Amino acid sequence: MKILVLINNVPDTTTKIRFTGDNTAFDTTRVQWIINPWDELALTRSVELKEAGAVEQISVANVGAQITEPTLRKALAVGADDAIRIDAEPKDAFFVANQLAEVAKDYDIILAGIEASDYNGSAVGGMLAELLDFNSVSAVSGLNIENGELVINREIDGGSQVLSISTPVVLIVQKGIAKEPRIPAMRGIMMARKKPLNVVAPADADAKTTLVDFTLPPPKAACKMVDEENAKDLVALLHEEAKVL
Amino acid sequence: MxxxxxxxxxxxxxxxxxxxxxxxxxxxxxxxxxxxxxxxxxxxxxxxxxxxxxxxxxxxxxxxxxxxxxxxxxxxxxxxxxxxxxxxxxxxxxxxxxxxxxxxxxxxxxxxxxxxxxxxxxxxxxxxxxxxxxxxxxxxxxxxxxxxxxxxxxxxxxxxxxxxxxxxxxxxxxxxxxxxxxFATSVKETNKVTGKVLLTDAEIVISGGRGMKGPENWAGLEEMADLLKAGLACSRPVSDEGWRPHTEHVGQTGKIIAPNLYFAFGISGAIQHLGGVSSSKVIVAINKDPEAPIFETADYGIVGDVQKVIPQLIEGIKEM
Structure with missing residues (x-):
């Protein structure tokens, strides 16, 4: 089995969100970049499966300019065998999925995070599956490979399921796929420097959407405080003033 | 068309x-x-x-x-x-x-x-x-x-x-x-959540954080949830500790919810937590730390001990 993990390079989740150019672009100054949290869990699970002997090779792929390479190196340090960077600014999910389709077709399992923590698109995994005409399963919270067969846990709206599906397949993963993201060890970081990071020229593709501008949520009014001793008053406020009880 | x-x-x-x-x-x-x-x-x-x-x-x-x-x-x-x-x-x-x-x-x-x-x-x-x-x-x-x-x-x-x-x-x-x-998906087993209000459907959500001090202290939150037909949620440390199932985790890497009313008991309000709940119409925070960031996002707040506040709220709800 060969696994490809899609790696999105996103701002650290504690980043203060600011915009530039009259609110038309995300301000990337002083931003720390990380592996998208769900992609990191997908990668961690892939490494566990490889250590268990169920997977031969793990590749990681990203669509981005050179600034994303430290993130790919980190993925190699966690345990991927090789990395592919498609050298283009990601325009939108359609554009990114079309780029990835060029490098993804020879893998048995493609893992994508359920969303990216920046633009919250939840789109690239599904689009890639469709472009490659692969099966796909979403909201995957568990993956095991038993005698070459995939056993998958997924969340449905209102419960969970255990299922099997044939490869090749795109699995769109969420929390639960691995317990904790794996932190690269010093040995992994040293080895990552020697692992291949292949830079690929982008394919011809258009975007179908454009981000016009950004707005921040309006500032909240001050929090109305109730004394600890009079906590019952809070119920009255929620009932009569906020009208939510 | x-x-x-x-x-x-x-x-x-x-x-x-x-x-x-x-x-x-x-x-x-x-x-x-x-x-x-x-x-x-x-x-x-x-x-x-x-x-x-x-x-x-x-x-x-x-x-x-x-x-x-x-x-x-x-x-x-x-x-x-x-x-x-x-x-x-x-x-x-x-x-x-x-x-x-x-x-x-x-x-x-x-x-x-x-x-x-x-x-x-x-x-x-x-x-x-x-x-x-x-x-x-x-x-x-x-x-x-x-x-x-x-x-x-x-x-x-x-x-x-x-x-x-x-x-x-x-x-x-x-x-x-x-x-x-x-139809390539072969389902072996389905587990439906029954008898509980689904978190993503709930109009009211009752959520507990590390300030709840331990899984044994959830009875009051469960009683409130029953009375209000509310969904139960928790912060990430609570699910990581195994106090509550990870399906209840709301926040940036858990479930993103937008109920009409969100109660945060003993949740400090880390930016990752707020990402999952900030679209709630009304946020209520109960925390012993007056400096907790959750109060910057909350609409109503009580600085105090959750274990003292919860019984009073339950009483108030019963009288409503």
């Missing part, structure tokens, strides 16, 4: 979310001089399908076929795309649920459409088509312009008021004519 809305069912029933989607679609149809066709896939009775008419669906395409119960993404997306083509749909709307997020991107590719996921408002403009969505997990919004003839949207629940029109819909059987070989 029509607006197609995929109305999911849960064991043959629609939820408030399905009706919210139809109301939203009807408002778009009005602006575009079009009409709403709802698509139902699975086994839903006619009297249930009829309810969609009351929220503005002119027509319901009914794919009554138990093979779709396996939620096979490929089969479902083929069914939705063929309905969209049959109806000449210019806008196709899904709920921003696990299922909607799974199939909308596939349908967008099939229809050569532009996709906007997690929309929260009606389009602000129709030519060009511009609609707002949340980005940075609720920390910001963006206006997205769609440069394609067909638009696919996933709609964030609790963003639009239900509008009852009193109308009726024409119910038409629809068969996308898929072979059995398309």
């Amino acid at each position: 029509s607006i197609l809305v995929y109305t999911e069912n849960w064991d043959g029933k629609f939820k408030k979310l399905s009706f919210e989607l139809v109301s939203y679609a009807a408002a778009i149809a009005k602006e575009m001089g079009s009409s709403v066709t709802a698509l139902s896939i699975g086994e839903v009775a006619d009297n249930e399908l009829n309810k969609l008419g009351n929220f503005g669906a002119a027509k319901v395409l009914n794919v009554n076929d138990s093979r779709y119960n396996s939620f096979d993404n490929r089969a479902l997306s083929m069914a939705v795309a063929s309905a969209a083509q049959a109806e000449d749909a210019k806008v196709v709307i899904f709920a921003h649920t696990n299922l909607g997020k799974a199939i909308a991107p596939r349908v967008a590719i099939k229809l050569d459409a532009g996709l906007v996921s997690g929309v929260t408002e009606l389009p602000s403009n129709f030519s060009p088509f511009i609609v707002q969505k949340k980005v940075f997990t609720g920390k910001s919004f963006t206006n997205v312009q769609v440069d394609a003839d067909v638009k696919v949207l996933t709609f964030s629940q609790n963003s639009f008021e239900l509008v009852e029109t009193g109308g009726t819909a024409e119910i038409v059987a629809f068969d996308p004519q898929l072979g059995d070989d398309i």
Whole structure:
């Protein structure tokens, strides 16, 4: 089995969100970049499966300019065998999925995070599956490979399921796929420097959407405080003033 | 030309979310001089399908076929795309649920459409088509312009008021004519959450954090949830510690929710937690630390000991 993990390079989740150019672009100054949290869990699970002997090779792929390479190196340090960077600014999910389709077709399992923590698109995994005409399963919270067969846990709206599906397949993963993201060890970081990071020229593709501008949520009014001793008053406020009880 | 809305069912029933989607679609149809066709896939009775008419669906395409119960993404997306083509749909709307997020991107590719996921408002403009969505997990919004003839949207629940029109819909059987070989997903086991309010459906959510001090202290929150028919949630440390199941974790990497009322007991309000709950209409925080960041986001707050506050709130709710 060969696994490809899609790696999105996103701002650290504690980043203060600011915009530039009259609110038309995300301000990337002083931003720390990380592996998208769900992609990191997908990668961690892939490494566990490889250590268990169920997977031969793990590749990681990203669509981005050179600034994303430290993130790919980190993925190699966690345990991927090789990395592919498609050298283009990601325009939108359609554009990114079309780029990835060029490098993804020879893998048995493609893992994508359920969303990216920046633009919250939840789109690239599904689009890639469709472009490659692969099966796909979403909201995957568990993956095991038993005698070459995939056993998958997924969340449905209102419960969970255990299922099997044939490869090749795109699995769109969420929390639960691995317990904790794996932190690269010093040995992994040293080895990552020697692992291949292949830079690929982008394919011809258009975007179908454009981000016009950004707005921040309006500032909240001050929090109305109730004394600890009079906590019952809070119920009255929620009932009569906020009208939510 | 029509607006197609995929109305999911849960064991043959629609939820408030399905009706919210139809109301939203009807408002778009009005602006575009079009009409709403709802698509139902699975086994839903006619009297249930009829309810969609009351929220503005002119027509319901009914794919009554138990093979779709396996939620096979490929089969479902083929069914939705063929309905969209049959109806000449210019806008196709899904709920921003696990299922909607799974199939909308596939349908967008099939229809050569532009996709906007997690929309929260009606389009602000129709030519060009511009609609707002949340980005940075609720920390910001963006206006997205769609440069394609067909638009696919996933709609964030609790963003639009239900509008009852009193109308009726024409119910038409629809068969996308898929072979059995398309249905590749083989479900071995299904576990449904029963007897509890689902977190993503709940209008009121009661959530506990590390300040609850331990799993043995959840009885008061459970009692409140029962009294208010609320969903139970928790912060990430609580699920990481195993005090509560990870399905209850709300926050940036857990579930993203938008109830009318969110209670945060003993939750300090880390930015990652707020990302999952900041779209709630009213946030109430109870925390012993007056400097806790949750109070900057909350609408109502009590600085105090959660174990002293909870019994008083329960008493107040019982007297209401």
